[in-house]
Amino acid sequence: MAKNNSLHPNSNGETDDSPNMLVYRKMEDVIARMQDEKNGIPIRTVKSFLSKIPSVFSGSDIVQWLLKNLCIEDQVEALHLGTLMAAHGYFFPISDHVLTLKDDGTFYRFQTPYFWPSNCWEPENTDYAVYLCKRTMQNKARLELADYEAESLARLQRAFARKWEFIFMQAEAQAKVDKKRDKIERKILDSQERAFWDVHRPVPGCVNTTEVDIKKSSRMKNPHKTRKSVYGLQNDIRSHSPTHTPAPEAKQPTEEELREQIKFWQAQLDRHRLKMSKVAESLLSYTEQYSDYDPFLSTPDPSNPWISDDTTLWEMEASKEPGQTRVRRWGFGIDEVLKDPVGREQFLKFLESEFSSENLRFWLAVQELKRRPIREVPTRVQEIWEEFLAPGAPSAINVDSKSYDKTTQNIKDPGRYAFEDAQEHIYKLMKSDSYSRFIRSSAYQELLQAKKKGKSLISKRLPAVVQSC
C-alpha cells in the first residue's frame, strides 16, 4: 500500500500529530481493521440484473462490525460513529450523494487512500468544474448531475467564463482516459471520485466536514502537504493556503529559560503532596455532601424550572428568607456563608450582636477593594487602613505583628493586595473562631429549623428510561 500520506513519519522522523491528523489517524486505524481479511467486513461483488456491483458491503455490516469490534453497546452510537466516518469520506453509499450510514441493506464502498482527508486536500473550484463538466459528457443515467450539481456547474461556468475552453478540454481529456478503463474498475473509481467531491462540495444542508477550527488551522505542521490539484490542472505546486503559515522552527530554549525551568522543577519537587487514597476520600465526601444540592442528582424542591416551566425555585432563592436546605449548606464551611449574600448578612448580624463584627467587616472591605477599578484603589486602601488598622482605628482588628508590619509597608505603595497577609490572618481567625460560634448560635439553629411546614422534600432522581432526544 502506498503510504504517502502525512500520518507517517517524514524524513525527519516527525509524525504530524496536529489535532486534525490525530483524528484521521484514528479513523484510518479503524478502516484498516475493517479491511482486515480475517476480522474485517466481508467485501463482495453483488449481481444485479445484467450487471455486477463490485466491491460492496451493507450498512448493517458496518454497524454490526462497529458494535462488535469497538465495544459499542448501543446501535444508535454505532450508527452515529459510522455516519461520521462516512461524512469524512472513508466509506460511502454507492447510490447517494448524502454521506450517512443506514443500518440496512444499502450498499457501501471503501474510499481509496488517495482521496483520504489526511492527504490535506483543498481542491480548487477549477477542479470541481472539470469534474462536473466531464460528468455531463458521460451517457450513463446513473451519472447524471443532481440538481445542486447542475446549479453549481452553471455558477462555475459563469465564474470561469474566460477559461471555460481550457476546462472543457481538461474534462474531455479526463473523460477519454476514463473510457479506456476496465468497466468494473471504472465503476469503482467513478464512485470514489464522486464520494471525494461529496466531502469537499457537500450536498446543500449537509455538514462540510472539511471545515476547520481557525485556531488549529493556522498551525498545520506541513503546509507543503496541501494538495490542491485533483486533475493536474495546476502544476500541483504545494502553494500555501491563506490560513497556513509555515510552522515556526521549534525554538531551542535559551540558557535563561532553562535556568527558570530548573528553578520551577525544584520548587515543584519541594511541594507537599497528599496520598491518592486521601485525595480520593476527599473528592468522594465533597460530592456526597453536595449531592443533595445537585439538581442533576436530586430533584430540586419544588421543581426544576427548566423542566416544569415553573420559576418558583428561583423566586424562593431570590427572597431574603432562606429555606432550610440553604441554611444547612452554610454549615458545610465558612466559604458557604461568605459566598451567599444572605449568609453573609446573617453572619454579620450575629457578630454585631456580639460586638465582634470588625473582623468580618474588614474581610468584606478587602474583598470589595479587589473588585474596584485600579484608579480607586489607593484611596480605598487608605480608608480601610484608617478604619481597621491605624493606631486608634474605630474598628480595630487584631493581626499578628508580622502581617501588621508587612501591611504598614504595603500601604506606602498601595495596591490591590496591600492587605493580603492581614486578610489571610483574619480569615483563619474567623474560620476557627467566629464561624464555629455562629453555627452553634441559637440564631443559626433557629434558621435551621424548617420555617416551612414539614421537611423539605429532597427526592433522589428515580431510575428512568433511556436518555436524550
Place this chain on the structure above:
Amino acid sequence: MACQGLAKGETTNTLKAESESLKAKLEEERAKLHDVELHQVAEKIDALGQFVMKTRRTLKGHGNKVLCMDWCRDKRRIVSSSQDGKVIVWDAYTTNKEHAVTMPCTWVMACAYAPSGCAVACGGLDNKCSVYPLSLDKNENLAAKKKSVAMHTNYLSSCSFTNSDMQILTSSGDGTCALWDVESGQLLQSFHGHSADVLSLDLAPSETGNTFVSGGCDKKANVWDMRSGQNVQSFETHESDINNVKYYPSGDAFATGSDDATCRLYDLRADREVAIYSKDSIIFGASSVDFSLSGRLLFAGYNDYTINVWDVLKGTRVAILFGHENRVSTVRVSPDGTAFCSGSWDNTLRIWA
C-alpha cells in the same frame, strides 16, 4: 572565540539535561503517592441511575457556528458568540433575544457575562477583549458604548470576569494570559509560561483564592497565582491540545477536554492526573467540559457532535446525548446547576436538564 562557544553549548546541554532529570524525578515523586486509583476507592459508592436528560430549550438565531457562551448569575440569561461576528444575549428560559451586537471581526471565540449582569465581554480574531454595557433601552446602540480592554498579539481564545465587573482575565493564541483593569484598560498582570496558544482558562471557585488554571496547545495545564504572575503548578499528560479547563467545584481539582479524545481530572493536592475519561468509540476531540454542582458529573462536548456525561468518581460514562448536527463547541452548567447549555457549529444552542 571557539572555546567560548563550546563552553556555552555545553552549558545549555548540561542545563537541559539537568532540567529533564528534575522533571523525571518529579514524575517519580508524584507516582510514589499513587497508592490507589480514584475509581477503586469509588467502588463503595452507589452507581448513578439512568438519566433522563433532554433538550429543554433550543436557541436559534445565530447565522453561523456558535463558538462560546456564558451564563448570567441570574441563572437564566446567557450570552453567546458566533463565527458570524454576532454576540447575542438571550433569556434562555423564554428563548427571547434581548440584545445583539455585531463585532467588527468574524470568529468571536470568547464571550463572558459580567457578575452584575450589566455587561458582557467578547473578542476573537480581533485580538482584543471588549466590554459592552447592556442597556435597558432596547433601541440604544450597544456598539457605541463599546470599551476595548485587552490587547493581545494573537486571537483571544477565552475571557472571564473575576469576581468583579472591574477585572477581566484573558487567554490568547499569543501564548499568554493576562489580567486587565476594565475601566482603564491597564494590564494588571501577565502570565507567561505556555509554549503555544492558550485555549482556555478557569478561575478557582474560592472566596479567598487568587488562582486560575489554563490549558493550551502545548498540551499543558498550568495553575497560576494571580498576584505574582507565577506558574505554581503544571501538568502535562495529554497527547494533544487541551481545549478546555474547568475547576471541580471544591477548587481542589480541575478537568480538561482535549483533542486526544479524552477528558482528564487533575488533583492539586495529589499533584497529578487522577482520572481519564475515555472510550475506544470516542475518537473525536473533546472541545468543552463542565461539572455538575456536586462535581459528580462531568458534561463534555465533542467534535463528533455529541455530549458525553461522565461519572467523575467511577470514571464511567453515564449518558451520551445526541441532538446537535455539528461539532459541540461549548458546554456550561448554569450557576445553580439546574441545567447546562451547549453551543454548536450547527448555529444553535441547547439547554439540557
